[in-house]
Amino acid sequence: MIKRAWAVALAAAATFFAMPEPARAGATLDAVKARGQLVCGIHTGVAGFALPDARGTWRGLDTDLCRGLAVALFGDANKVRFQPLSSSTRFTALGSGEVDVLFRTSTHTLMRDVTLGLRAVTPYFYDGHGFMVRAGAGITKASEMGGATICLISGTTNELVTADYFRTQNLTFTPILFERTDQATAALQAGRCDSFGTDASQLAASRSSLQNPNEWTILPERFSKEPYGPYVRRGDEEWFDLVRWYVNALMEAEERGVTAANVEQIRKDSTNPDTRRLLGVTPEIAQALKLDPLWVVNVIKSVGNYGEIYERNMGLKTPIGLARGPNELWTKGGLLYPLPMR
CATH class of the missing domain: 3.40.190.10 (Periplasmic binding protein-like II)
Known part of the structure; x- marks a missing residue:
């Protein structure tokens, strides 16, 4: 019985030490902060999502999401470097560390989520x-x-x-x-x-x-079904959480009627506990994500809520002219259902 117990223990130890070591939680956030810049993987060029304008400035829903994440991290929309990636190279570039996150019209699928060493974060655009x-x-x-x-x-x-x-x-x-x-x-x-x-x-x-x-x-x-969402590397839960709740905050802000024009006033006047948490009047959300208490306020002032970003880049008043459809809030018949930020 003693010999058998030792054999079982040795086999268990061998299995444990043979397992691949996961990425250290927080490694990506630490690297981004040390660099002082977010590196965001985007499309090589498609109107509405990521396309340079006449001055060479990247415009689109995906690029605005990148800028907003830079604001959440640094308080500065300019602290982002865009890395255009083709469909065939995007996941390799993320896995190798060439970029910190993908906001690149990338559909969440089972095989991508479980076989590439990456994690699909949360949908922000529904297509087909x-x-x-x-x-x-x-x-x-x-x-x-x-x-x-x-x-x-x-x-x-x-x-x-x-x-x-x-x-x-x-x-x-x-x-x-x-x-x-x-x-x-x-x-x-x-x-x-x-x-x-x-x-x-x-x-x-x-x-x-x-x-x-x-x-x-x-x-x-x-x-x-083509739900687009950001991708990050597997094994860094802190970065996964930060990206997920950043995207969620943009939708939550729209649901609560918080816009670039009124965010300061709502933060000052609102008595709603959820709105006060979202806008950093009470600090628990920012503390949990290790961000500035005003990170959501700064993001909304810079790029707007989800609806403002959508309408600016591909809404009915743009050359693309896409109605919101499934990309409306759930309260208006769409699929966007922000998770509770509490």
């Missing part, structure tokens, strides 16, 4: 795969595209979604793969493809950049 075709092609639904040539972006979920759909419909198609959205859009314009298949928001962005947007139609069907 669709197809864009010429308005004059006479195509009203995807099942009419048998034999079509379809532009796709390599390294995305859209490759699999398209292949799955055509296989289940017993239809053939010819894929043409590109590294970047602008390459696929140019190929579509040039007639190399009959259709462009990607998420509907990116189709709308691509259509806005075409020579004659009215000549193109985004078919109404959606063939997948």
Whole structure:
């Protein structure tokens, strides 16, 4: 019995020491603070999410989320460096430490979350795969595209979604793969493809950049669930928590009617305990996340709440012209349901 007990103990010890060592909690936050700058992985260029303007300044929902996180960390929206990444290199760049976080139109999927050494944090944008075709092609639904040539972006979920759909419909198609959205859009314009298949928001962005947007139609069907969210490296719970609750705070601020214009006044006047916690009148949230008590106030003053960020970058008054739809708050029929910040 003694020999057997020793054998069991030795086997357990061997298993323990063979396990990979997890990343030290707080390592990313420590590194970011020591550097004095957040490095944020973004798209190489898609309107509404991340695209340089005429002056070379990155604009879009994802880039504003990066700026807001820099404000939460440093109180300064300029303390962020944008790292454009292709679909096929984004996760490798994050895993290797080239960037601190991805805000890059990245769908949360099971396989990505459990096999890449990364963690999907929390959804901030809900989308679905669709197809864009010429308005004059006479195509009203995807099942009419048998034999079509379809532009796709390599390294995305859209490759699999398209292949799955055509296989289940017993239809053939010819894929043409590109590294970047602008390459696929140019190929579509040039007639190399009959259709462009990607998420509907990116189709709308691509259509806005075409020579004659009215000549193109985004078919109404959606063939997948594409919840976008930030990704971080696995094993750093402190950084995971900070990014998750930062995104949540933007949605919570919108739900409570806190905007860039009124945040100071609401912080001064509100008697609601949850609002007071959110805006740092009582300090427990900031203490738990190791941030400045006014971090949410500073973020909202700088980039606005979630709704303000959305409308500024892809809302109905922009060239993209996307209604909120599922990206509305749950109180207005959408899917955004901020978790309680208490």
